[in-house]
Amino acid sequence: MAKVKTTFFCQNCGSQYSKWQGQCTACKEWNTIVEEVIQKEEKTDWKLSSSSTKRVSKPLRIQDIDTSKEARLDTFDSEFNRVLGGGIVPGSLILLGGEPGIGKSTLLLQVALKMIYKTLYVSGEESQKQIKMRAERIHSESTNCYILTETKTQNIFKQIEALEPDIVIIDSIQTLHSDYIESSSGSISQIKECTTELIKFAKETATPVILIGHITKDGNIAGPKILEHMVDTVLQFEGDRNHVFRILRANKNRFGSTNELGIYEMQGSGLREVSNPSEILISKKDEELSGNAVAATLEGMRPLMIEVQALVSTAVYGTPQRSATGFNAKRLNMLLAVLEKRAGFRLGAKDVFLNITGGINVDDPAIDLAVVASILSSNEDMALPKDYCFAAEVGLSGEIRPVQRVEQRILEAEKLGFSTIFVSKYNKISLKPTVIKIQLVSKIEDLVSILV
Ligand code: TYD
Ligand code: MG
Numbered sequence: 450m451a452k453v454k455t456t457f458f459c460q461n462c463g464s465q466y467s468k469w470q471g472q473c474t475a476c477k478e479w480n481t482i483v484e485e486v487i488q489k490e491e492k493t494d495w496k497l498s499s500s501s502t503k504r505v506s507k508p509l510r511i512q513d514i515d516t517s518k519e520a521r522l523d524t525f526d527s528e529f530n531r532v533l534g535g536g537i538v539p540g541s542l543i544l545l546g547g548e549p550g551i552g553k554s555t556l557l558l559q560v561a562l563k564m565i566y567k568t569l570y571v572s573g574e575e576s577q578k579q580i581k582m583r584a585e586r587i588h589s590e591s592t593n594c595y596i597l598t599e600t601k602t603q604n605i606f607k608q609i610e611a612l613e614p615d616i617v618i619i620d621s622i623q624t625l626h627s628d629y630i631e632s633s634s635g636s637i638s639q640i641k642e643c644t645t646e647l648i649k650f651a652k653e654t655a656t657p658v659i660l661i662g663h664i665t666k667d668g669n670i671a672g673p674k675i676l677e678h679m680v681d682t683v684l685q686f687e688g689d690r691n692h693v694f695r696i697l698r699a700n701k702n703r704f705g706s707t708n709e710l711g712i713y714e715m716q717g718s719g720l721r722e723v724s725n726p727s728e729i730l731i732s733k734k735d736e737e738l739s740g741n742a743v744a745a746t747l748e749g750m751r752p753l754m755i756e757v758q759a760l761v762s763t764a765v766y767g768t769p770q771r772s773a774t775g776f777n778a779k780r781l782n783m784l785l786a787v788l789e790k791r792a793g794f795r796l797g798a799k800d801v802f803l804n805i806t807g808g809i810n811v812d813d814p815a816i817d818l819a820v821v822a823s824i825l826s827s828n829e830d831m832a833l834p835k836d837y838c839f840a841a842e843v844g845l846s847g848e849i850r851p852v853q854r855v856e857q858r859i860l861e862a863e864k865l866g867f868s869t870i871f872v873s874k875y876n877k878i879s880l881k882p883t884v885i886k887i888q889l890v891s892k893i894e895d896l897v898s899i900l901v
C-alpha cells in the first residue's frame with residue numbers, strides 16, 4: 450500500500466496548497482480550502498494498445514502545417530454549429546455548462562442522435578433505459594449512437610478502445626472518477642485528473658470530447674476555474690426555466706467567435722432550433738399598445754429584433770421604483786435622467802418598469818433608442834405605430850449616436866416588414882433600401898417631436 454498523500458485545494462479557484470489556510474491567496478475567498486487525498490500510484494493514464502495511433506510531436510515550419518485534416522465535424526444542428534464556429538474541431542475538448550434541468554443532456558443526446566458519426570454517449574447520471582426513454586421523446590432514428598453508463602475513466606477508455614468512436618460525450622464531468630486519485634467524484638482533484646486524461650485522449654487520437662459540467666448557484670461551472678482554462682471551448686446553456694427559450698452561447702472558443710448565439714425552444718419532443726428568432730421575439734398582435742417599441746439589435750453576427758416594454762406610472766409610495774428585466778438598471782436610470790434633462794419630461798415622481806421580452810439579456814447599446822421610445826410611449830399613453838423600429842445609442846447630452854453595422858439591421862427590419870427605422874444621423878449608410886423608410890435623428894428632441 451502506497452503512502453497516502455494529501456494536498457489542499459481551493460474549492461473555488463482550484464489553487465493547490467501544501468497546508469491548510471483560512472483564505473485562498475489566489476482568489477481571496479475564505480474557507481474554501483479543503484484537504485483531498487491524492488494517492489499516486491505509478492501513473493500510466495490512459496493508453497491505447499496500438500502504439501501506432503500515438504503521434505510524436507515534432508517542430509514544423511508554420512507554412513508546412515497541414516490544416517486540411519482539421520475539417521470540422523458537422524453536428525447537423527445549425528445553431529450548435531454556429532456557436533462552435535462552424536462545427537466540431539477534431540481533437541477539441543468542449544465543456545457545456547448550465548443549471549440543472551435546463552436541457553444539457555437533451556441537447557447533447559439530440560446532437561448525438563442526429564450526427565452521422567459514430568458517437569459514444571457516456572452517462573454517469575442516468576441509466577441506459579432512462580436515456581432510451583429520452584431518445585424516444587426526441588424521435589430520432591440513429592444507428593450510430595452508443596450509450597454507456599460508467600463513471601470510471603479507466604473503464605471508459607477500455608470501451609473507447611474497443612468501439613473507436615468518432616465523438617465522445619461525457620454526462621457529466623462531476624460524476625467521473627479516476628483510479629489514480631483517491632478523493633471522491635466531483636472533488637477538485639478528481640475533476641482535474643479526469644479532464645487531463647480526457648484531454649490527453651482527445652489530442653492523441655484527434656477525437657473530440659464534449660463534457661457536460663454542472664453549475665454552482667453563483668453561476669460558475671462547478672469545479673476549478675482551471676477546468677475552463679484546460680478545455681478549448683466553454684459553452685453555456687441558459688434561459689429562465691419558465692421561459693420556453695434556451696440560449697446557447699460560447700464563453701470561450703479557441704476556434705471561433707464568442708459572439709454567436711444559438712436559440713432553441715424546449716418542446717415536448719426535444720429542443721427545436723429557432724432559426725429566425727426575430728419572429729418569435731416580437732409578439733404578433735393586432736392592436737397597438739402604449740409602452741412597446743422594437744429594437745433592431747445584433748447578437749454576434751446575427752440581427753435580432755427585440756421588443757422592449759415600458760410601464761411608467763405615478764409612484765404610489767414616496768420613492769419611485771425603477772426596475773429593469775433583461776436590461777442594465779444603471780443604464781435605465783441614465784436614460785431617464787437624459788429624458789428628464791434634455792426633453793423636459795417629469796419622470797422623477799414616476800415608477801418606471803422595463804422589460805425585454807423573451808427573457809433575453811441585451812448588451813447591445815443600439816437598444817437605447819427603443820428603450821427611450823417605449824418610455825415616452827408609456828408616459829404619454831400613446832401607442833407607437835407597430836411597424837416602427839429603432840437602432841441607436843443615446844448619449845448623456847441627449848445626442849443620438851451611431852451604431853455598428855447599421856445596414857445589416859436595416860435589412861433585417863425590412864425583411865420583417867417594418868415601415869420605418871429610426872437611426873442616428875451620424876451613421877454612414879450607403880445602401881438604398883427600397884421599401885423601408887430610414888428616419889434620421891440627431892437629438893432626443895427630434896425623436897420627441899416626431900413621435901409625440
Ligand atoms: P435535461 O436535459 O435532463 O437537463 P439537464 O441535463 O441540463 O439537467 O432536461 C430536462 C428538462 O427538459 C426536463 O424538465 C424535461 C424537459 N424536456 C422536455 O420538455 N422535452 C423533451 O423532449 C425532453 C427530453 C425534456
Ligand atoms: Mg442531465
